[in-house]
Amino acid sequence: MTLEEVTRAFSEKSIQSFRARQVYDWLHKRLARSYDEMTNLPKLLRLELSESFPITHCETELKQVAADGTMKFLFSMEGGDYAECVLMKYKYGYSICVSSQIGCRMGCRFCASTLDGFKRNLSPGEMLSQVYLAQKEAGERISHIVLMGMGEPLENYDNVIRFLQLVSNEAGLNISMRNISLSTCGLVPKINELAQLHLQLTLSVSLHAPNDRIRNTIMPVSRKYKIEDLLGACKKYTQTTSRRISFEYAMLSGVNDSDECADELGSRLKGMLCHVNLIPVNEVAKSPFRPSSPERVKAFAGIVEKYGISVTVRRKLGSDIDASCGQLRRRRNTEGGIQNDSGS
Numbered sequence: 517m518t519l520e521e522v523t524r525a526f527s528e529k530s531i532q533s534f535r536a537r538q539v540y541d542w543l544h545k546r547l548a549r550s551y552d553e554m555t556n557l558p559k560l561l562r563l564e565l566s567e568s569f570p571i572t573h574c575e576t577e578l579k580q581v582a583a584d585g586t587m588k589f590l591f592s593m594e595g596g597d598y599a600e601c602v603l604m605k606y607k608y609g610y611s612i613c614v615s616s617q618i619g620c621r622m623g624c625r626f627c628a629s630t631l632d633g634f635k636r637n638l639s640p641g642e643m644l645s646q647v648y649l650a651q652k653e654a655g656e657r658i659s660h661i662v663l664m665g666m667g668e669p670l671e672n673y674d675n676v677i678r679f680l681q682l683v684s685n686e687a688g689l690n691i692s693m694r695n696i697s698l699s700t701c702g703l704v705p706k707i708n709e710l711a712q713l714h715l716q717l718t719l720s721v722s723l724h725a726p727n728d729r730i731r732n733t734i735m736p737v738s739r740k741y742k743i744e745d746l747l748g749a750c751k752k753y754t755q756t757t758s759r760r761i762s763f764e765y766a767m768l769s770g771v772n773d774s775d776e777c778a779d780e781l782g783s784r785l786k787g788m789l790c791h792v793n794l795i796p797v798n799e800v801a802k803s804p805f806r807p808s809s810p811e812r813v814k815a816f817a818g819i820v821e822k823y824g825i826s827v828t829v830r831r832k833l834g835s836d837i838d839a840s841c842g843q844l845r846r847r848r849n850t851e852g853g854i855q856n857d858s859g860s
């Protein structure tokens with residue numbers, strides 16, 4: 517709920533409005549997990565609130581810490597579901613990768629999140645809860661968010677937009693929209709809808725191939741939305757929002773990493789307000805895909821840059837802890853439990 521909504525709900529129960537601000541601060545700034553922690557509220561009121569407005573949040577089921585400081589969490593949600601979330605340490609601070617769904621129905625062949633199918637959408641509160649709990653675990657403020665965990669955020673559109681509004685709200689954690697990235701595998705109508713909101717976030721589009729022929733073999737969504745239409749929507753998005761799009765490109769050895777692919781990608785994106793992010797993929801157990809060699813990634817980047825496009829190679833973080841989305845939950849589901857590195 518927004519502060520205004522909490523104030524309204526409190527006034528319907530004849531609770532003074534300043535109490536709404538107090539509760540909101542406890543929940544969103546001091547990250548309280550129960551009314552009992554809100555010691556400046558009278559005991560009777562705390563009791564009344566816990567009955568009328570129960571607080572739901574996730575719990576840490578597993579925590580893994582990589583040598584480079586990356587933290588991976590498996591959070592348990594109400595109803596026995598598990599959501600994954602990764603906390604990455606950069607020079608500028610902590611960036612969190614949040615899940616938007618339990619499982620995913622998009623079926624990208626290189627992704628572990630899709631292997632057990634789709635279960636349900638996460639609510640805005642469940643997404644916020646991942647950020648708050650991870651921040652508590654890290655003991656440091658999270659400054660950046662990427663919606664790139666388990667799930668296709670634009671398939672859970674209304675809840676994701678609500679989450680974005682709450683997490684960027686001044687009365688809440690107040691994370692700037694400019695520090696938030698939303699990743700999609702390319703749901704064209706939803707990209708068009710998102711453009712109309714003129715949010716200052718960064719849209720990341722998982723392209724992973726320069727044409728439909730290759731894309732069809734790794735991303736089933738491309739059978740529904742052709743690359744021509746997807747790039748058309750992306751172009752319109754940049755024109756409407758004046759925001760640069762980031763194209764994500766997982767480098768899969770022998771699949772999409774040839775010089776020809778780099779040329780085709782460069783010529784398709786030439787002139788667009790965009791950036792290409794090459795991703796050296798983590799190995800996924802039982803996946804038929806292998807990561808491209810560092811030399812191949814470098815050569816590929818060089819060719820795309822010749823088309824006047826800025827290219828970066830994503831730093832590989834947490835490869836020793838199953839840090840790609842879906843890997844940890846999958847191990848939890850298939851093995852019934854895994855070693856907890858942190859002891860939490």
Ligand code: SF4
Pocket residue numbers: 620621622623624627628629630665666667668700701722841
């Ligand atoms: S890459 Fe993203 S959209 Fe594709 S299956 Fe994985 S979670 Fe879903």
